[in-house]
Amino acid sequence: MMGRQPPAQAQLFYTGFSLEQRVRADHPLRAIAARIDFEFAYQAVANRYGDNGNVSVPPPVIVKLMLLLVLYNVRSERELMATLPQRLDWLWFVGYDLDTEIPDHSVLSKARTRWGVELFKGFFERVVWQCVQAGLVDGSKIFMEGSLIDANAANGSIMDRYSLKAQLSDRYPELERRLEEIGVEELAKRGEVNQRYISLTDPQASIVGRGKPELYYQAHRAVDACAEVITATAVTRGDVNEAHQLVPLWEAHQRHTERRADTVVADSRYGTIENFLACHDRGIAAHMPDLKRAALKRTAMRQIFPDTAFDYDPDTDTYCCPAGQTLKRKSLHQSRDRIDYAASKKVCAACALRSFRTSRC
Numbered sequence: 001m002m003g004r005q006p007p008a009q010a011q012l013f014y015t016g017f018s019l020e021q022r023v024r025a026d027h028p029l030r031a032i033a034a035r036i037d038f039e040f041a042y043q044a045v046a047n048r049y050g051d052n053g054n055v056s057v058p059p060p061v062i063v064k065l066m067l068l069l070v071l072y073n074v075r076s077e078r079e080l081m082a083t084l085p086q087r088l089d090w091l092w093f094v095g096y097d098l099d100t101e102i103p104d105h106s107v108l109s110k111a112r113t114r115w116g117v118e119l120f121k122g123f124f125e126r127v128v129w130q131c132v133q134a135g136l137v138d139g140s141k142i143f144m145e146g147s148l149i150d151a152n153a154a155n156g157s158i159m160d161r162y163s164l165k166a167q168l169s170d171r172y173p174e175l176e177r178r179l180e181e182i183g184v185e186e187l188a189k190r191g192e193v194n195q196r197y198i199s200l201t202d203p204q205a206s207i208v209g210r211g212k213p214e215l216y217y218q219a220h221r222a223v224d225a226c227a228e229v230i231t232a233t234a235v236t237r238g239d240v241n242e243a244h245q246l247v248p249l250w251e252a253h254q255r256h257t258e259r260r261a262d263t264v265v266a267d268s269r270y271g272t273i274e275n276f277l278a279c280h281d282r283g284i285a286a287h288m289p290d291l292k293r294a295a296l297k298r299t300a301m302r303q304i305f306p307d308t309a310f311d312y313d314p315d316t317d318t319y320c321c322p323a324g325q326t327l328k329r330k331s332l333h334q335s336r337d338r339i340d341y342a343a344s345k346k347v348c349a350a351c352a353l354r355s356f357r358t359s360r361c
Contacts, residue, residue: 017098019088019091019092019097019098020092022088022089022092023088023089023092027089028071029089029090029092029093032067032093033093035130035131035134036127036130037130038060038063038064039060040126041059041060041062041063041123042058042059042060044059044119044122044123044126045059045114045115045119048114048115048116048119056107057103057107057111059111060095061094061095062107062108062111063123064093064094064095065080065084065094065108066108068080068090068093068094069108076105077105077106077108077109078105080105080108081102081103081104081105084096084102085098085102124233125255125256128229128230128231128256128257129256129257131227131229132257132258132259136224136226136227136229137224137226137227137229137231137257137259138224138225138226138259139224139226139231139253139257139258139259139260139261140225140259140260140261140262140263141224141225141261141262141263141264141265142222142223142224142225142231142249142250142253142261142263142264142265143222143223143225143264143265143266144220144221144222144223144242144245144246144249144264144265144266144270145220145221145223145266145267146218146219146220146221146242146245146269147218147219148208148216148217148218148238149216149217149218149219149235149238150214150215150216151199151202151205151214151215151216151217151238152201152202153199153201153202153205153215154201154215155213155214155215157199157200157201157202157215158197158198158199158200158207158215159171159172159175159197159198159199159200160196160197161175161179161196161197161198162196171200174200175198175200178198178200178203179198179203181203182198182203182204190206190237190239191239193207193209193239194206194207194237194239199215202215204217204237205217205237205238206237206238206239206240207238207239208238208239215238216238217235217236217237217238218235218236218237218238218240218242219233219234219235220233220234220235220236220242220245220249221233221234221249222249222250222252222253222261224253224257225265231252231253231256231257232249232250232252232253232256233249233252234248234249234252241269242269242270243269243270243271243272243274243275243291246264246266246270246275246278246279247275247278250264250282250284261284262283262284262285263284263285263287264279264284264285264286264287264288265287265288266286266287266288267288267289268288268289268290268291269291270288270291271288271289271290271291271292272291275288276290305321305322309321309322310322310327317329318341319341321343322353323351323352323353325343325347325348325351326343327341327342327343328341328342328343329341330342
């Protein structure tokens with residue numbers, strides 16, 4: 001006989017309900033709660049609070065909420081707090097009950113400001129060390145990688161500091177204030193593009209032209225080979241060369257784990273002469289392609305005509321391609337010891353030799 005659901009009626013009391021029973025035994029948050037002691041947050045931030053005034057949200061709760069924000073890729077702190085009462089597993093992990101009052105989303109941003117960056121670094125190092133003690137980190141072999149992170153700023157916030165139009169704009173005083181925040185020395189470390197174009201929303205973000213130019217930061221990390229635990233990390237501007245982070249990450253890995261990495265694995269972006277020499281001096285086996293050779297190999301794979309088919313004119317510093325078009329200097333890659341020459345995209349798009357390229361592919 002088919003069953004029918006009776007009309008819904010709110011129940012006032014749930015005497016047999018338990019959050020502990022509602023979270024499955026193999027839930028990832030159970031594994032985190034069993035291995036990480038969040039109570040260390042009390043001592044770590046004790047000097048950031050006074051002896052009187054309003055009572056704050058307990059620091060371990062704040063750390064757990066920030067962890068949920070990252071683990072579940074929640075778009076905002078506001079959305080995290082709105083979703084929290086709907087997720088029984090989140091409530092259990094944080095230590096809340098069904099009728100616990102949910103704090104305002106602003107407690108997270110206020111805590112970050114109050115605690116400071118160094119304290120979060122300490123949290124990270126503490127967790128890494130707990131992984132070491134749990135046998136999840138071997139330490140002898142690490143992988144290095146860098147990835148771009150979208151900055152929380154739109155391209156419309158970018159101003160050209162050399163433009164006369166920008167200098168006449170009502171927003172130019174804001175640009176000058178941002179430039180003072182960055183500082184002359186810090187600005188000089190940037191590439192030509194990011195010295196000229198500054199975001200008023202996030203002046204520390206960098207314009208990176210991988211595909212469509214956008215504002216980015218870059219996360220660099222060292223990952224232990226044993227259980228893929230991130231043992232060292234650094235966040236830089238998006239235009240910072242990944243190769244410059246190899247030695248700092250290796251040293252940070254050694255500090256955090258108290259283990260020496262004898263092998264470093266990375267892609268060709270790290271394969272510079274400076275990094276190979278640094279690894280040799282430290283007795284590190286470097287498993288990474290040579291940057292210059294990798295670039296030449298990629299160029300050879302894309303090459304349709306031999307070098308001899310291009311005539312160089314030293315007086316104008318240009319090349320003449322097999323189609324008779326002039327190729328002007330486009331960009332200089334100092335790390336690869338290479339200069340690129342090219343015609344405009346419009347000229348190449350209408351080239352009669354494009355059919356030859358298609359047949360070769």
